Amino acid sequence: MTAFLINLATLAAISGILASTLNFIVGYAGIFSVAHAVFFGLGAYGGAQVALLLVPNPFLACLVAAVIAGGLSLCLALPALRVRGEYFVAASLGLQMVAATLFAELKPLTGGIGGLVGIPRPEILGTIVPVLPLALAALALILWATARLQRGTFGRTLQSIRDADSAAESLGKNVNAAKTLAVVFACAGAGVAGALYALHLSFINVESFTLDQSIQIMAMVIIGGAGTLWGPLVGAVLLLSLPAVISFIPFIPPTEVGAVQQIIYGTAMTLLMIFRPAGLLGDMSKGKSTA
Amino acid sequence: MLFLQLLLNGLQTGAIYALTAAGFALIFGATKIFHVAHGTAFTIAGYVFLFAWGAGWPSWLGVLASIAAAMVFGIVMERLVYRPIQRHEGSFFTVFVAAFGVSIVVQNIIGMIAGRGFATVDTPLSFSAEILPEIFVAPMLWISLATAGVLFVALTLFLTRHPAGVALRALAQNPDLIRTYGLSSNGLSVLAFAIGSALAAPAAIVTAMTTGLNEAIGHHVMLISIAATIVGGIGSLRGAALAGMMLGIAESLALTVVDTQWAEAVSFLVLFGFIIFRPAGIFGVTQTR
Structure with missing residues (x-):
């Protein structure tokens, strides 16, 4: 039972990271990406290869995953600059x-299709560590960064781009740079989640990184409430406990x-959009412009 | 010879894509609703035909039932999902998520009822015969090309000659002016959904008779319809149908260079290229979005 709960908690923390980082671009910057699982996957494959070929050091795996996912996120940033x-x-x-x-x-x-198997357990200084504390630490770090960025100049710039990008541009904000930075931050975060996921399960294949996964992450954000700090986390926990x-x-x-x-989650998505488009934790008055 | 064979296969796929894309483009053009559950209308139509066939109904009755099912689905979506959302001025993304929710629900219900995996209708029409040395063609190819051609001519005539068709085009251009002229924009958008969804039914039936259906095929159809609509240029039916045909042929001809699993990726590379270099599409007017 404890093993079951620890597994669930680890997956919840990883999904929490995915939902929070997606929320960062969907909720604050208005970039509605349904490709978040791509960067989750890039991080997972990157992290897994580091653990398989070099050393099973979780920090190195996360760093490599963040660099790969963040770097390739320019594929997503490019259309984001061109079209809305x-x-x-x-x-x-x-x-x-x-x-x-x-x-x-x-x-x-x-x-x-067979995926990568036998990814070694993460080790720090020769001792094997569980993934749960690492995932919780990464989640806390990302929530803290989101809260900081949201209140700072960068977050305000993003929100102004979301609501009216020409207005933001006329006030001298560099719209392209802000959008690109937001996408890189969010995708690097998804990459970290991927590396932790690979180290936790010791096995990954393409099944976890398909459109269905992207939609599920999107559902977590939408059901919890896009543009809120805790909403995506609530959505992640709700959707993950559903099968149990x-x-x-x-x-x-x-x-x-x-x-x-x-x-159940398809129905929840549709009904919420009809009756409460801002999500469970969203502010109804603000929600219309956000979601 | 392989090239010609693939070209013919591509024409058949292209006819299917052209029909579904024209339906999507009609709905999107007239109502500005990004109807991502369009693929679901396709799936429902296909499975209704499959069940009618299995139950031993005459095929014309199955075709009618399938068209009716697609139309009812489109109208229900408009009345129960899109209308309430637009009443509180939900953005396009609210609409997108709601429609995606519906498509997930329908996909799983069909999976539970009809079973998962591919199901086909066996008919002599899809048996291939050698018409030229090493070229195999089934009667379905000509049927699907003829259906697509006839329906497209009928649709064009309807949109240019019939008062309701002209009103639909007017709705696409200026919804406010429509109301000034005393026409009901609500009634017209129901009409757009009915016609647009009905166009998916023949495509679904052809698919059921040739490659077969599975419960998740709606995703693929929706993605192709979106891709064709954007590549063709938003608001242009002709563009969407032409782009659908081109994507079908491109997917098929790409097999001379790559393996089958890349076929879908080819469509999306084309789409990606268009979005980055020519967002207005082939026939579209440049819009700022």
Whole structure:
């Protein structure tokens, strides 16, 4: 039971990182990316390769993951500078589909469909450490950074870009630089989450980095409340505990648990958008411009 | 010879893509709603036909049932999901998430009822015959090309000649002026959803008879429709249909260079290129978005 709870807590912390970093670009900068799982995946493969080929040092794995995901996030920043709204969603959908194919096909780097197996446990100074404290520390760091950035000049600039980018530009804000920085920060965070995920499970494959995963992260942000600090975290915990709760309901056959879970969160997404578009923790008056 | 064979296969895929993309483009052009559940209308239509076929209904009845199911789905989406959201002035992203939620729900319900994995309708129409040395063509190719052609001509005539069609084009250009002329923009947007969704049904039936359906095919259809609409130029039906055809052919011809699993990626590389270098698409007017 404790092992089950520790596993759930670790996955919740990792999802919390993913949801918080996605919220940073969706909620504050108005960049609606449905390609977050791509950067989660890049980090996971990067971190896993560091652990497999070099040393299973979690800090090095996270650093490499953040550099790879942050660097390649320019693929997402480029369309974000060019287009907005539906066009950007379409571009990020395209990026997600191409990346999933790449993950499945680049066998030397990603192990193909079979994935990477036997990723060593993380070690610090020769002792094996569990991933949970590392994930919690990373989550705390990202929440702290988000809160700081949100209140500072950078966050204000982003919010002004979200609401009216030409107005922000006319006030002398460098819109392109701010958007790019926001995307790099968010994607590097997703990369760290990926490295922790790989070290925690010791096994990764492309299944975890597909469009479904991107939509699930998006659902966490939307259900919790985009543009709030704690909303995405609440959404992550809710969506992750859903399968556990469903498996305790006796009349659902175990083979259908996944489908029932998806139906519940699909319904929740639709109903929330109709009746409470700002999410559970969102401010209704502000929500209209945010979500 | 391989090239010609792939070109013919591409034409068939392209006809399917052109029909679904034209439906999506019609809805998006007239109502400005980014209908990401369009692929779901396709899935529902396909499975209704599959069940009708399985139950031994005559095929014309199955076709009618499938078209009706797609239309009902489109109208229900407009009335129960998009209308309430637009009433409180939700942004495009609210609409996107709500529609995506619906598509997840329908996909899983279909998976639970019909079972997961590919299902096909077996018909002699999809048996290939050798028409030229090493070129195999099934009657379905001609049927799907003819269907796409006839429907597209009918749609063009409707939009240019029929008063309701002209009103739909007017709605696309200036919704406020429509109201000034005493036309109901609500009624017209229901009409756009009905016609747009109905266009997905023939494509779904052709797919069910050839490559087969699975419960997740709606995602793929939706993505292709979005890609074709953007590549063709938002607001241009002709552009969307042409781009759908081009994407189908490109996916097929790409097989001379790469393996099958890359086919979908080809479409998205084209889309990505257009978004970065020519966001207005082939026929689109440059808009600031």
